Amino acid sequence: MSKSTYSRRRVLKSGALSGAALAMPTIFTASSASAFTNEPTGDTVTFGFNVPQTGAYAEEGLDELRAQELAVEHINGIGDGGMLNTFSSKALDGTGLMGKRVTFVTGDTQTKSDVARATAQSMIQKDGVIMINGGSSSGVAVAVQGLCQEAGIIFMAGLTHSNDTTGKDRKANGFRHFFNAYMSGAALAPVLGNAYGADRRAYHLTADYTWGWTQEESIVASTEALGWTTTNKVMTPVGAGDFSSYIAPVLNSGADVLILNHYGADMVNSLTQAVQFGLRDKQVNGKTFEIVVPLYSELMAAGAGANIQGVYGSMNWNWQLQDAGTQAFVRSFGEKFGFPPSNAAHTCYVQTLLYADAVARAGSFNPCAVAEALEDLEFDGMGNGPTTYRGADHQCFKDVLVMKGAESPTSAYDTLEIVEITPRAQVEYDPEHPMFTGGALGECNPGA
Amino acid sequence: MDAIIIQILNGLDKGSAYALIALGLTLIFGTLGVVNFAHGALFMIGAFCAVTMQKLLTLSTQTIDPEKVDFLGKPLVVDTPYVVNWFGPETGAAIIDWAVPLAILLAIPVMILIGFVMERGLIKHFYKRAHADQILVTFGLAIVLQEIIKYFYGANPIPSPAPAVFRGSLDFGVWIGFEANQIIYPYWRLVYFAFSAVIIGGVFAFLQFTTFGMVVRAGMADRETVGILGIDIDKRFTLMFGLAAAVAGVAGVMYVPILSPNYNMGMDFLVLSFVVVVVGGMGSLPGAVLAGFLLGILQSFASMNEIKSLIPGIDQIIIYLVAIIILLTRPRGLMGRKGVMEG
Structure with missing residues (x-):
C-alpha cells in the first residue's frame, strides 16, 4: 500500500488554483496562437x-x-x-x-x-x-x-x-x-472678455460628475485669468429636470454672468428655465446679465430653441x-x-x-x-x-470653435453660428498641466 | 427674505405638478385598488400631446426658393404652415404660438381614451392580484409607452414654448412691498400654479357636488355595499381611470414650457409622486394634494445654497427623509384612512 504524498489541503489548493485559472476571463489572456487580443484571422x-x-x-x-x-x-x-x-x-x-x-x-x-x-x-x-x-x-x-x-x-x-x-x-x-474642457476655457475666455469686458462676476451651475467638475475648474481658471470673479459654484444633480431651485438664488447673488456647465437635456432645461426667470433681461452691476454654455452640441441647440440666441459656447467642429x-x-x-x-x-x-x-x-x-x-x-x-x-x-x-446661438436661423440646422476659429496654439498645454495630472499612460497592452 | 419667498413660489410650482400626478394616482388607487406605476407615463404622453399639437399646427406645404440653397447647395425647400396659408401670417402665427394651451383640447379626449384602453385592456385583469403584480405590470407598461413615444418623437428634448405673452417674468416683489427686481418669477409658472389649483378644485367639486362623484366616493368607502344597491360601480371606476389619466395628461401639457418634453420625463415625476401619495396617505385625495405641495416646498428649500452648505446633498434626499419620518410617526401617512393597504 503506497502512501499518498497529497494532503487534502494540498488537493484543495491545487483545485482552487486550477479553477481560478479556468474561470479567468479570456479577454485578459491571448490565445497561444495569437500575438494580441482578437487578432483577425479570416477575411x-x-x-x-x-x-x-x-x-x-x-x-x-x-x-x-x-x-x-x-x-x-x-x-x-x-x-x-x-x-x-x-x-x-x-x-x-x-x-x-x-x-x-x-x-x-x-x-x-x-x-x-x-x-x-x-x-x-x-x-x-x-x-x-x-x-x-x-x-x-x-x-x-x-x-x-x-x-x-x-x-x-x-x-x-x-x-x-x-x-x-x-x-x-x-x-x-x-x-x-x-x-476638452481646458480647451473650451482657453478658446472661450478671450471672446467672452471682448464681448462682456474684464469686470464680471460669474455664477456656476455644474453637473455633478467628472465632466462637470473639470469643465467648471477650466472655465473658472480661464475667466479668472481675464479678471472675472467667481461668486458661487453650485453642483446640480444630473437629470434634475426642474432647475428653478438652483436658478432662483442666482437672481440676487450679485453675479452678472451665469455659466451653465450642463450638457444634453440638463442644459436644455437649465438654459430654458434661466431665460424664463428673466436672467437675460436683468441689469446687474450696471451690465446686462449674460449666460454662457461652455460646451455646445447641435442637438442641444435644437432642443433649447430660441433660448440659445446670442449665448456663447464652444464646439469641436461644426x-x-x-x-x-x-x-x-x-x-x-x-x-x-x-x-x-x-x-x-x-x-x-x-x-x-x-x-x-x-x-x-x-x-x-x-x-x-x-x-x-x-x-x-x-x-x-x-x-x-x-x-x-x-x-x-x-x-x-x-483648432477649436467658439460658437454663438444664431440670432436669426434660416433652418433647423443653423441654430449655431461660428464666432471664431481659435488657433490650436491658444488651446495647447503641457501634458503635466495641473488640471491633467494624477495619472499616467502606462504601457501599451496588446493583450498577450 | 426674498430668497425664501422665491423658494416658496418654486415649491408651490413643483408641488402643483406632484399634486396633480399624485391626485390621479390616488383616484386610481382609491377606486380600483390598483397601484398604477404607468401614471408618470400618462403625464409624459400628455406632454407629447402638446408636441403633437405643435406638429399639427405647423403641418406645411413645401415650395422651392430658387434664390436660397440648403446645406448641400441644393435649392432650399421652404415650409409654409397650412394655418398661415388659411388665416394669414399674423393670425396663423398667433395660432401656432398658442399651441401649448390649445393642446389641452387634444389631450383631454386622447388621455381619456388611453385611460379607457389601459384599464379595460390590461389593468382590469390585475384587480384581484397582489400589489406587487400590479406594480410590475404597470411599470412594464410605462416602459412600453416610453419606447413608443421615443420611436415616434426621438430621444432629444423638444422645445415647446409658452405663448409669447407669457414668456417673460413678473416682478412679483413689488406686489408685496419689495423693491423692484428683487423677486422675479416667470409668468408661465404662475399660470401653471393657477391652472393646477383650478384642476384640483374641479376634481374635488366633481366628487363632492355631483351624483356621479357621490357614488364614486361611496364606492371608494365601501365597494361591496354600493354594488349590492344595484349600482354598476365598475363602470364608474373605469370612468374615474379615464378622468385620472386626463388629469395627468393636462398636467403634462401645461408643464412643457417649463420642462422640454422627452420620453423619459414621466419616470422622474412618477417616483416622487408615489412618495407624495404614500406621505399623504394611500387613498386620501386631500392628503395627496397636501403632501404634493408640502414636499415641493421642502425640496425647494433644501436646494438653497445656505441649506446645502450645512447639509451637503440634502436636496437629493429631503423628500425621502421626510417620507421616512412621517411613515415612522404616522404609518398611514398624513391623512391616510384606516384599513387601506393594511390587510
Whole structure:
C-alpha cells in the first residue's frame, strides 16, 4: 500500500488554483496562437461601435452610429470616400484594411458606465472586435477606456470632453480626437472678455460628475485669468429636470454672468428655465446679465430653441466650416441621411478613419503597433486644420470653435453660428498641466 | 427674505405638478385598488400631446426658393404652415404660438381614451392580484409607452414654448412691498400654479357636488355595499381611470414650457409622486394634494445654497427623509384612512 504524498489541503489548493485559472476571463489572456487580443484571422476585421442608443443621449449616439457606418463604407470603398479624399495620409485606398473587409458590431451604452463596460466586454469576447469607438459621456469613456486597456484593445474615444479622459484617467490604449474642457476655457475666455469686458462676476451651475467638475475648474481658471470673479459654484444633480431651485438664488447673488456647465437635456432645461426667470433681461452691476454654455452640441441647440440666441459656447467642429474636409464629409453624410452631421458624428467618423489609417501605416492590427502609428501623428484634411495626436497623453491638438446661438436661423440646422476659429496654439498645454495630472499612460497592452 | 419667498413660489410650482400626478394616482388607487406605476407615463404622453399639437399646427406645404440653397447647395425647400396659408401670417402665427394651451383640447379626449384602453385592456385583469403584480405590470407598461413615444418623437428634448405673452417674468416683489427686481418669477409658472389649483378644485367639486362623484366616493368607502344597491360601480371606476389619466395628461401639457418634453420625463415625476401619495396617505385625495405641495416646498428649500452648505446633498434626499419620518410617526401617512393597504 503506497502512501499518498497529497494532503487534502494540498488537493484543495491545487483545485482552487486550477479553477481560478479556468474561470479567468479570456479577454485578459491571448490565445497561444495569437500575438494580441482578437487578432483577425479570416477575411474580415470587426470594429465595435459602443454608443448610447437608448437613454438621454440616444439621439447623439444614433448620429455617431450613422457616421461610424459611413466611415466603414468609405474604408471598404463604398460611396464617395468622404474625408478619405481630403485626408493628408493616403494609406487607405478604399479596399478595406490590410486585405480584409471591415465589418462592425454595435452596443448600446445607455450612457451608463456599467452597461457600457458590459457591452464593450461582450463585443471583445463574443464578437472579437479589434477596436472600440464611441461614447457620449466622459464617465462612460473613462470606464470603457479602462476596460480596453485591460483587454488589450484600442479605444478611440467619441464625444468625451472631461479633462480626465486624457488627464488623470489617460491610458496607453486610449486616444481622444475630441477637444476638452481646458480647451473650451482657453478658446472661450478671450471672446467672452471682448464681448462682456474684464469686470464680471460669474455664477456656476455644474453637473455633478467628472465632466462637470473639470469643465467648471477650466472655465473658472480661464475667466479668472481675464479678471472675472467667481461668486458661487453650485453642483446640480444630473437629470434634475426642474432647475428653478438652483436658478432662483442666482437672481440676487450679485453675479452678472451665469455659466451653465450642463450638457444634453440638463442644459436644455437649465438654459430654458434661466431665460424664463428673466436672467437675460436683468441689469446687474450696471451690465446686462449674460449666460454662457461652455460646451455646445447641435442637438442641444435644437432642443433649447430660441433660448440659445446670442449665448456663447464652444464646439469641436461644426458642419458650417468651409474647409475641403468638412465639405466632403457633410456632402457624404447629408446625401445619405438628409441632414448635416453633428460634431459627435464628426469625431467618431474621424476616429474610425484615423484608426484604420494607423493600421494601414503600421501594417499590423497589433494594438501597440497601431498606438505607435497614432502617437505624434501630424495630419490634415479632417475638418479642424493641421492636427497633432500628442504622444504624451493621446490627446489631439487642433483648432477649436467658439460658437454663438444664431440670432436669426434660416433652418433647423443653423441654430449655431461660428464666432471664431481659435488657433490650436491658444488651446495647447503641457501634458503635466495641473488640471491633467494624477495619472499616467502606462504601457501599451496588446493583450498577450 | 426674498430668497425664501422665491423658494416658496418654486415649491408651490413643483408641488402643483406632484399634486396633480399624485391626485390621479390616488383616484386610481382609491377606486380600483390598483397601484398604477404607468401614471408618470400618462403625464409624459400628455406632454407629447402638446408636441403633437405643435406638429399639427405647423403641418406645411413645401415650395422651392430658387434664390436660397440648403446645406448641400441644393435649392432650399421652404415650409409654409397650412394655418398661415388659411388665416394669414399674423393670425396663423398667433395660432401656432398658442399651441401649448390649445393642446389641452387634444389631450383631454386622447388621455381619456388611453385611460379607457389601459384599464379595460390590461389593468382590469390585475384587480384581484397582489400589489406587487400590479406594480410590475404597470411599470412594464410605462416602459412600453416610453419606447413608443421615443420611436415616434426621438430621444432629444423638444422645445415647446409658452405663448409669447407669457414668456417673460413678473416682478412679483413689488406686489408685496419689495423693491423692484428683487423677486422675479416667470409668468408661465404662475399660470401653471393657477391652472393646477383650478384642476384640483374641479376634481374635488366633481366628487363632492355631483351624483356621479357621490357614488364614486361611496364606492371608494365601501365597494361591496354600493354594488349590492344595484349600482354598476365598475363602470364608474373605469370612468374615474379615464378622468385620472386626463388629469395627468393636462398636467403634462401645461408643464412643457417649463420642462422640454422627452420620453423619459414621466419616470422622474412618477417616483416622487408615489412618495407624495404614500406621505399623504394611500387613498386620501386631500392628503395627496397636501403632501404634493408640502414636499415641493421642502425640496425647494433644501436646494438653497445656505441649506446645502450645512447639509451637503440634502436636496437629493429631503423628500425621502421626510417620507421616512412621517411613515415612522404616522404609518398611514398624513391623512391616510384606516384599513387601506393594511390587510
